[in-house]
Amino acid sequence: MIELAVNARGVGKTFPTKDGDVVALTEVELTVEAGEFVSLIGPSGCGKSTLLRLIADLDPASTGTLEIFGKPASQARVDQDYGIAFQQAGLLPWRTVAGNIALPLELHGMAKPARAARVAELAELVGLTEFVDRYPDQLSGGMQQRVAIARALAEQPRLLLMDEPFGALDEMTREYLQGELTRIAAETGAAVVFVTHSIPEAVFLSDRVVVMSPRPGRITEILSTGLDDIRDEALRESPEYFERVTAVREALHGIPVERANER
Amino acid sequence: MTTTSNAVRTPPVWVRVVAPITVGVVILVIWIVAVDVVKAAPRALPSPIAITNEFVLRSGIIVEDMGITASNALIGLVAGAIVAIVLAALAATSRPVDGMLAPLVAAIAVVPIVALTPILNTMFGASSQFGRQSVAAIAAFVPVFVNVLRGLRQTRPVHRDVLRSSAATGLQTFRVLTLPTALPYLMSGLRIASSIAVIAALVAEYFGGPADGIGTAIATYAKSGRASLAFAYVAGGIAIGLVFFLVTSLLEWLVSRRKPV
Ligand SMILES: Nc1ncnc2c1ncn2[C@@H]1O[C@H](COP(=O)(O)OP(=O)(O)O)[C@@H](O)[C@H]1O
Ligand SMILES: [Mg+2]
Numbered sequence: 001m002i003e004l005a006v007n008a009r010g011v012g013k014t015f016p017t018k019d020g021d022v023v024a025l026t027e028v029e030l031t032v033e034a035g036e037f038v039s040l041i042g043p044s045g046c047g048k049s050t051l052l053r054l055i056a057d058l059d060p061a062s063t064g065t066l067e068i069f070g071k072p073a074s075q076a077r078v079d080q081d082y083g084i085a086f087q088q089a090g091l092l093p094w095r096t097v098a099g100n101i102a103l104p105l106e107l108h109g110m111a112k113p114a115r116a117a118r119v120a121e122l123a124e125l126v127g128l129t130e131f132v133d134r135y136p137d138q139l140s141g142g143m144q145q146r147v148a149i150a151r152a153l154a155e156q157p158r159l160l161l162m163d164e165p166f167g168a169l170d171e172m173t174r175e176y177l178q179g180e181l182t183r184i185a186a187e188t189g190a191a192v193v194f195v196t197h198s199i200p201e202a203v204f205l206s207d208r209v210v211v212m213s214p215r216p217g218r219i220t221e222i223l224s225t226g227l228d229d230i231r232d233e234a235l236r237e238s239p240e241y242f243e244r245v246t247a248v249r250e251a252l253h254g255i256p257v258e259r260a261n262e263r
Numbered sequence: 264m265t266t267t268s269n270a271v272r273t274p275p276v277w278v279r280v281v282a283p284i285t286v287g288v289v290i291l292v293i294w295i296v297a298v299d300v301v302k303a304a305p306r307a308l309p310s311p312i313a314i315t316n317e318f319v320l321r322s323g324i325i326v327e328d329m330g331i332t333a334s335n336a337l338i339g340l341v342a343g344a345i346v347a348i349v350l351a352a353l354a355a356t357s358r359p360v361d362g363m364l365a366p367l368v369a370a371i372a373v374v375p376i377v378a379l380t381p382i383l384n385t386m387f388g389a390s391s392q393f394g395r396q397s398v399a400a401i402a403a404f405v406p407v408f409v410n411v412l413r414g415l416r417q418t419r420p421v422h423r424d425v426l427r428s429s430a431a432t433g434l435q436t437f438r439v440l441t442l443p444t445a446l447p448y449l450m451s452g453l454r455i456a457s458s459i460a461v462i463a464a465l466v467a468e469y470f471g472g473p474a475d476g477i478g479t480a481i482a483t484y485a486k487s488g489r490a491s492l493a494f495a496y497v498a499g500g501i502a503i504g505l506v507f508f509l510v511t512s513l514l515e516w517l518v519s520r521r522k523p524v
Contacts, residue, residue, distance in 0.1 A: 056428055077430055084428045090421035093521040094443050103439070104429040136524040144524055151425075 003069065005159045005191035006032035006055055010064035013050050013217075023216035024050040028064070030210065030219060034158060037185055037192045039202035040210045041248065047217020048195040052163050055193060056084050069158065080108070082159040083152030083190075087167045089144035091136040097123070097147050098132040104154045122150040125184060142173035149181070153188060160185070163195045175236075178204055182231040199252070203244045204231060211251040221251045309491040318495040325480075329499045332477040335392055336464035336507065339399020340457055346400070347407035348449070355415035368408055376402045377466050384471040395467040395476070402463035403456035407449070414448025415441055419523075447519035454515050457507040465500055477503070 011028040014021045025047040032038045040048045053059045054066060057073040068076035076082060083104075091100045098119050105115045123129045126146040136144055145165055152160060166174045182205060185192050196202050202209045203225055211221040225244045227235065235241050274282075291311055297303050298310035318325060354361040376398055383394035418440050426436045468478025477500045484493035 058424055058427055077428065080430060082428075084424075086421055086424065088421045089524065090419070090425045091524060092422065092440070092443070093523045103425075107426075107429050107431045107435050107439070135521050137522040139524075 003034045004031050004067070005034050005036070005069060006030060006193065007067040007070075008051075008055075008064065009066075011051075011054060011061050011066050012063035013047070013054060013059065014062045025054070025217040028219055030222075032159075032191050032193060034069075035189050035191055037182075037194065037205055037207045038210060039194045039196055039206040039208075040212060041196055041199065041202045041252065042212030043214060043252075044197075045217070046212040046214040048212060049163050050217060051212075052084075052161050052193060052195055056082060056161050076159075080104070080155040081157055082161055083155065083157040084161040085145070085148045085152045085163070085165045087164040089136070089141075089148040091144055091147055091151075093136050095135075096132065097128060097134050097136070097139070100136065100147055101132075101150045101154060103151060108155070118154065122153060125153070125187070126150045126180070140173075142169050142177060145169065145177065146180075149184070153184070153190075156188070158190055160188075160190045160192045162192065164197065165194075166201070167197065174201070179231065179233075181205065186229065199245055199248050200236075203227075203241060203248055204236065209244075209248050209251075211248065223247055223251060307485075307490050309494055313491040314494045314498065317491040318498060321492065321495065325496060325499050328475055328477050328480050328496070329503055331392070331475045332461075332464055332468065332500070333503045333506075335395045335467075335476070336399050336457075336461045336503065339396045339401075339464055340403045340453070340460040340507075342396070343400035343403030343460070344407045344453060344456065347404045347452070348411055351408050351411035351415060354412055361412075364408075368405060371401065372405045372409075376463060377470075380467045380470040384467070389471065390473055392473060394472055395464055398467040399460040399464040403460040406455040406459065407452040410448045410452030410455070411445060414445030414452075417448065418444050447515065450511065450515035450518050454508065454511040457511045458504055461500075461504045461507050465503075 008028050008030040011025065011030075012023070013025040014023050016022075028051060030038075030051075040051060042048060050059070054061045055068065055073060057077040061073075066073050069081050071079070071081075092103070095103070098116075101119050101122050102115050105118060110118070119132065120129070123132050126149055128143065128146055128150070131139065131143065136147070139147070149162075149165065152162075166177055169177065178201060181192075192205075194202075194205055196205075206225055209223045209225060210219055211223065212218065213220045223244070227240060227244065294311055298308060299312065304310075350360075350364055354364050379401075380394065380398050383397050385394075387393040387397075422440050422444075423436070426440055431439070465476070465478040468476040469482050473479075477496050480496045481493050481500070484490075484496065
């Protein structure tokens, strides 16, 4: 049997607000296999971030069952089975690059020499070896995001959760980091759940693309890209790639775009 | 074109240094001319030259009195700040405590603390500096409390998410996130409080207590018509205020150098 990184059965989330309940997510059925790369795509407000936060146990699910590597999400969080990166890098400005990458290791009581070695390894993995002594305000947006990814990978998680991590970056940096991410995912063997707005980004990165729709937030379609493991610049110009981009676009077609209440 | 408009918005460092010095020198020159050359000033306004002479002549005793006032201000500042930090931490962690302290702090903030000085001085006796130190402490308490409480509430959601996803304990979160986030706010509070503590400690001397300190001397010499000496003591008071301000400003700069990203 293939081990499941994520197993969501009938998962829903309702936020009680002063104007009544907001149903952010209903009836989510989703499995992510170990080592698989899955993107969540859909218009603003369709519950992508909410789903990721439920998987990360940053918010509790209102209904259904959610298992991460066969355990409840809260246990997986305590066991550090996943690492997470957000659209904002969320680096601590008073810590250096090395200090930021080391944060989870420090919190879990890893001894100093082992920590230094691991930080060096991670800095190398994200290509920031020369910048470990810099402070976040001395880095470009793309470099900050790479630090955040290194931090997410610090505890060698088997699952990487990413909420529009490249959303605030320019197109060139974005494409470069997409390439880097596929390499890192392959090297670490981690499963990835990747939230994005961008159809080409979802297709380029993923084994499967999960298409979502708002009001209430739900999964409407799941497409396999069927692209092989080599993700390079040539892929971006290949006919298969364009075909998948079109397929995802058509799946998204007809989904109403939420204007009011955007987040 | 661009460079000129930039220069207008933020003048270069040397202009920012030279401009206030120039203003100071101009005022000093006008002052000297008015008093010593034209002799148009009232008798209570001595010339800067006479003030400097007095200061040099009596520097031993002036510096001694400066030490008294400065140490009263410092003890008050430190004590007030410690109480403020502890109470702000309690208020930040517990809603009921916050609710209890908010009106109390508001009350302290509007009471002119100096008004309490004669009472405190009588309470602790004419030979004790404690009344003056308490006045400085109460005065310093408010800005530190307000700033620290605000600082403890400034953690960003993304940072809290990062720590929660790293399974950090409450105490770890406080140590690596809440405290460092609040530190620049503490330092701003201390900077504001330091000037207030000096003023409070000095003014408190006008209302009794031991016969020492800058304030006592200024009051005495102003009454007995020795204006130059009184002004020499005022210069000493200014020096104390400057040192307190510069040291706390430096501390503030040190902890808030790293801009949030
Ligand atoms: N903490 C919250 N309180 C109330 N409503 C929320 C909260 N978080 C999200 N929502 C609502 O849930 C819906 C889904 O939000 P989100 O998951 O952020 O969407 P997406 O990431 O796809 O743009 C939106 O309608 C949003 O307003
Ligand atoms: Mg979102």
